[in-house]
Amino acid sequence: xxxxxxxxxxxxxxxxxxxxxxxxxxxxxxxxxxxxxxxxxxxxxxxxxxxxxxxxxxxxxxxxxxxxxxxxxxxxxxxxxxxxxxxxxxxxxxxxxxxxxxxxxxxxxxxxxx
Amino acid sequence: xxxxxxxxxxxxxxxxxxxxxxxxxxxxxxxxxxxxxxxxxxxxxxxxxxxxxxxxxxxxxxxxxxxxxxxxxxxxxxxxxxxxxxxxxxxxxxxxxxxxxxxxxxxxxxxxxxx
Numbered sequence: 001x002x003x004x005x006x007x008x009x010x011x012x013x014x015x016x017x018x019x020x021x022x023x024x025x026x027x028x029x030x031x032x033x034x035x036x037x038x039x040x041x042x043x044x045x046x047x048x049x050x051x052x053x054x055x056x057x058x059x060x061x062x063x064x065x066x067x068x069x070x071x072x073x074x075x076x077x078x079x080x081x082x083x084x085x086x087x088x089x090x091x092x093x094x095x096x097x098x099x100x101x102x103x104x105x106x107x108x109x110x111x112x113x114x
Numbered sequence: 115x116x117x118x119x120x121x122x123x124x125x126x127x128x129x130x131x132x133x134x135x136x137x138x139x140x141x142x143x144x145x146x147x148x149x150x151x152x153x154x155x156x157x158x159x160x161x162x163x164x165x166x167x168x169x170x171x172x173x174x175x176x177x178x179x180x181x182x183x184x185x186x187x188x189x190x191x192x193x194x195x196x197x198x199x200x201x202x203x204x205x206x207x208x209x210x211x212x213x214x215x216x217x218x219x220x221x222x223x224x225x226x227x228x229x
Contacts, residue, residue, distance in 0.1 A: 004158075042118075042205065042219035043159075057216075090159065092217075099147055099209040100166075103217060107158040 003027050004106035006091050012112045013081050021076040021109045023091030029104075031097050032074040034066060035090040037108070043090055049074060050097050078111075086113045116141045118206050118220035126226040127196045134181075135191045135223045137206030144168075145211035148182065148189045153222075154202040162204070165189065193225075201227045 005024045013019040023032065031050050035043035047056045049068045063085070065077045078085055088108045094101040118139045127133035139148070150162040165173045165182050172180050177197075181190045189208075193200055206220040 040123075040222070042221050043217075044219075045216050048216075099145065099211050102149075102161050102164065104161075105151075105159040 004091055004093055004104050006089075006106040006109050008109060009107060010110050010112070012114060013078075014114050015082065016080045019078050019081055019111065021078075021089050021091075021111070023074045023076070023106055024072050025091075025093045025104075025106075026072070027093055027095075027104060028071060029093035029095050030071075031094045031101075032068060033092040033094075033103065034064075034074070034076050035092065037088040037090055039087075046076070048097075081111070081113045083113050086111055116208075116210065116218050118208065118218055120204075120206055120220035120223050122223045123221070124224045124226070126228055127193075129196055129198060129227055129229050131196055132192060132194045133196055133225065135193075135204055135206075135225065137189045137191070137220055139187050139189060139206070139208055139218075139220075141187075141208065141210055143210045143212060146208050148180075149207045149209075149217070150178070150180070150189075150191045151205045151207060151219075152200075152202045153205065154199075159205070163191065196227045198227050198229060201225060 007022045033048040034046045037043040046060045068074045090108045091106040092103040094103045146167045148165040152162045153159040163175045177194045203222045207217045
């Protein structure tokens with residue numbers, strides 16, 4: 001049973017053309033995370049939501065934004081994708097933001113920028 | 115700075131044999147959890163095993179076990195009786211009490227299980 005779902009699995013966009021990636025969860029978890037994972041690198045946290053509270057990482061570019069309209073859904077918006085934004089984008093959830101909680105990951109969306 | 119180092123970018127093991135993946139980390143905090151995640155090719159990342167830093171006993175999950183050396187800040191993963199389905203990239207990661215739940219990942223180790 002899918003618990004963290006990401007759509008689409010593969011996304012191709014053009015340089016500078018805005019793109020939105022989607023994540024949904026059936027776990028009813030309070031926290032949703034977005035990670036960027038470039039080829040052969042570790043996932044890097046971009047930001048996360050604790051309920052409706054948005055928490056941005058200090059080094060996340062302004063080009064990246066997020067929305068969480070309700071508990072189940074979270075979106076990653078890339079306003080003007082550059083070639084360097086080509087990556088796998090991983091969504092994850094956890095019950096709370098406590099360090100003891102496990103994070104559950106979705107299958108990821110692979111973004112290609114032409 | 116909080117960092118995780120996986121010094122083995124790639125490893126291979128014969129089916130049914132045992133393999134150990136190494137991981138060291140750095141944090142000045144005392145309260146943290148350590149994790150090993152598995153990311154199969156084109157599939158989602160799943161939790162393999164987790165360890166609470168204040169517990170001395172090493173965690174085990176079926177064929178997976180860890181060797182947690184807190185003083186040395188080492189957290190290696192042992193896979194016994196390796197199976198073809200264990201082929202994946204393995205990430206070591208940790209979360210601390212103070213870092214708002216952020217997972218700090220290592221660079222990953224690609225494990226190939228050979229028949």
